[in-house]
Every structure is written in structure tokens, then in C-alpha cells.
Amino acid sequence: MASQDNTGRVNAEKDIKRNPHPDFKKVESARDPWDKSLEFNFKQTPNPEWKFGDGANDGGATLNIPHVEIDPYEEGRSSVSNYKLLISGIIPRPIGFISTRSKDGSSTNLAPFSYFQVINHDPPLFTIGFACGFENAKDSLRNLSESQECVINIISEHYVEAANAASINAPYGETEWSLTGLTPAPCSTVKASRVKEAIFSVEGKLESTREFESRATPGKKTGVLAIIEGTRFWVREDALNDDKNLIDPVVLRPISRLGGITYGRTTEAMELLRPDYQESVASKEEVKKLVKAKADGQ
Numbered sequence: 150m151a152s153q154d155n156t157g158r159v160n161a162e163k164d165i166k167r168n169p170h171p172d173f174k175k176v177e178s179a180r181d182p183w184d185k186s187l188e189f190n191f192k193q194t195p196n197p198e199w200k201f202g203d204g205a206n207d208g209g210a211t212l213n214i215p216h217v218e219i220d221p222y223e224e225g226r227s228s229v230s231n232y233k234l235l236i237s238g239i240i241p242r243p244i245g246f247i248s249t250r251s252k253d254g255s256s257t258n259l260a261p262f263s264y265f266q267v268i269n270h271d272p273p274l275f276t277i278g279f280a281c282g283f284e285n286a287k288d289s290l291r292n293l294s295e296s297q298e299c300v301i302n303i304i305s306e307h308y309v310e311a312a313n314a315a316s317i318n319a320p321y322g323e324t325e326w327s328l329t330g331l332t333p334a335p336c337s338t339v340k341a342s343r344v345k346e347a348i349f350s351v352e353g354k355l356e357s358t359r360e361f362e363s364r365a366t367p368g369k370k371t372g373v374l375a376i377i378e379g380t381r382f383w384v385r386e387d388a389l390n391d392d393k394n395l396i397d398p399v400v401l402r403p404i405s406r407l408g409g410i411t412y413g414r415t416t417e418a419m420e421l422l423r424p425d426y427q428e429s430v431a432s433k434e435e436v437k438k439l440v441k442a443k444a445d446g447q
């Protein structure tokens with residue numbers, strides 16, 4: 150298979166300067182080891198006594214700190230700055246660990262993507278954002294658009310290092326599977342393999358794509374949004390309830406992406422009741438008054 154020139158991407162990667170530590174291993178070794186014993190637990194919300202109209206739970210403290218306005222295209226600002234700002238501010242992001250296969254089956258690919266989300270359930274729809282155009286497509290996008298198929302795997306704590314390794318800028322045709330040491334498992338509706346270590350995987354077909362153009366360099370294609378329709382779900386049996394409609398976070402132990410080279414784990418949660426208008430507003434005179442007062446003042 151002809152190899153696409155990815156020199157531009159390799160150079161761009163150098164410009165990003167993701168690693169903030171001159172000696173990463175030194176910084177890492179000074180940190181506490183991974184806490185395997187950390188249990189997933191539920192806590193109260195910051196203010197369990199919160200009621201309608203109360204606003205933020207910090208007593209208004211945040212209102213005293215001014216904001217900085219940023220025009221993404223202001224003089225001297227690079228797109229790398231926007232990239233770093235966005236991936237550090239829109240957090241935590243789920244990570245779609247995407248397995249693809251070329252149409253002829255000669256090449257397979259595995260890579261993490263955190264421009265990723267579920268956007269509907271009937272049909273099950275997912276989005277993946279590729280930071281490239283079709284012309285200089287990342288291997289996953291190339292395989293996805295050729296084969297129209299992929300598998301989305303959710304990254305769990307027990308294979309985070311392997312999943313991160315799959316982000317390596319390997320040339321097209323060199324598979325990341327063996328580099329990661331992860332185990333391919335067969336799928337039912339797509340030819341690409343799912344990651345057997347994953348607690349949750351989704352087989353999917355490409356529904357549509359849309360390519361985007363740079364505002365800074367008009368004409369340059371810099372992004373592709375892919376919409377994937379889920380055709381099969383795979384859930385490790387100990388993570389699934391009897392009704393097959395809930396995945397236990399205690400087993401899933403999902404890894405999210407934060408800014409830069411930072412990942413997050415989810416070990417603490419809280420619950421809040423979904424408010425019902427009739428029950429909590431319409432039938433309560435003081436709250437109804439509040440809605441009215443606010444509306445008048447806006």
C-alpha cells in the first residue's frame with residue numbers, strides 16, 4: 150500500500166510541544182504510584198441544600214475574578230494555541246479508541262481520538278473529529294473512508310499505556326496492534342477487530358463525513374467530522390446488568406483525556422435528581438414568583 154507523506158503532521162507535532170517536563174521520567178518517578186485500591190465512591194454534591202434561585206455554590210466568589218477575552222484569530226495567535234486551549238478547557242473528554250482495517254484487509258490500524266462523542270441513541274450515532282483533511286488523512290480516517298467501517302473501544306484503566314502507545318505516528322501499513330500488545334477479537338458486522346481488553350466496544354458503519362477548511366489558511370483542509378452508526382455493542386459480562394442496559398463504572402473504569410498529555414480517571418461521583426417543572430416549580434408559589442421576577446429583570 151502506498152505510504153502517504155505525513156512529514157507535515159510530524160513537524161506540526163513538534164510545534165505543539167505537548168510535554169511540559171524537560172525530564173518526563175524524573176517528574177513521573179517523583180509522583181505517588183497508581184493507587185489500585187482507590188474505590189469508586191459516591192459523595193454528596195457540594196451543596197445538598199441547594200434550591201431554585203441559589204446560583205453557584207461558591208457564595209459568588211468566582212464573580213469577582215475577571216475573564217480574558219480571546220479572539221481565536223487575533224494577531225500573532227497560532228492555531229496550536231487554540232488547539233491547546235480547547236483540549237485543556239473541554240475536559241474530561243471521552244476517548245474513542247478506533248480500530249480500522251483497509252478495504253483489502255492488508256492493513257489494520259488502532260488509534261485514540263478524543264474529539265469523540267455519542268450524539269444519539271436511535272440510531273446509535275457517534276462522532277469522531279480527525280485533525281486532518283482527506284488529502285493528508287490519518288491512517289484511521291483513510292481506512293474508515295475506504296472500508297466504511299470501524300470499531301470504537303472505550304479505554305479503561307487496565308490498558309491506558311497500551312492505548313496511548315497506539316497514538317504513535319507509525320507509517321501507513323504498519324499496524325499498532327503488535328506495538329500495543331493488545332488482543333484483537335472478531336466482530337459480527339464489521340471486518341475490523343475489536344480490542345478484547347476493552348470492557349465496552351461498539352461496531353460501527355460510516356454514516357457520513359464532512360471536511361472543514363482552515364480559517365487561518367483558506368483552502369487548507371484541516372478537519373474531518375465522521376459520523377458513525379453503531380451496529381453492535383460488546384460489553385464484558387461482569388460490567389453489564391441483567392437487563393443489558395447499564396454498564397457499571399466500577400468495572401468500566403474509564404480513562405478520559407484532559408489537556409496536553411494528561412489523562413483522567415473517574416473514581417468519584419454524585420447523584421442529582423432531575424427536576425420536574427410541575428412538581429418543583431408550578432406547584433410552589435415562592436419558586437414560581439422567582440421565575441417571574443427573573444424574567445422581568447432580564
Ligand SMILES: Cc1cc2nc3c(=O)[nH]c(=O)nc-3n(C[C@H](O)[C@H](O)[C@H](O)COP(=O)(O)O)c2cc1C
Pocket residue numbers: 244258259260261262263264265278279280281286287288289290313315316317318319406
Ligand atoms: C488520547 C489521545 C487523543 C487523541 N485524539 C485525537 C483526535 O481527536 N483527533 C485526531 O486527529 N487525533 C487525535 N489524537 C492523535 C492520534 O491518535 C494520532 O495522530 C495517531 O497517530 C493517529 O493514528 P493513525 O494515523 O494511525 O490514524 C489523539 C491522541 C491521543 C493520545
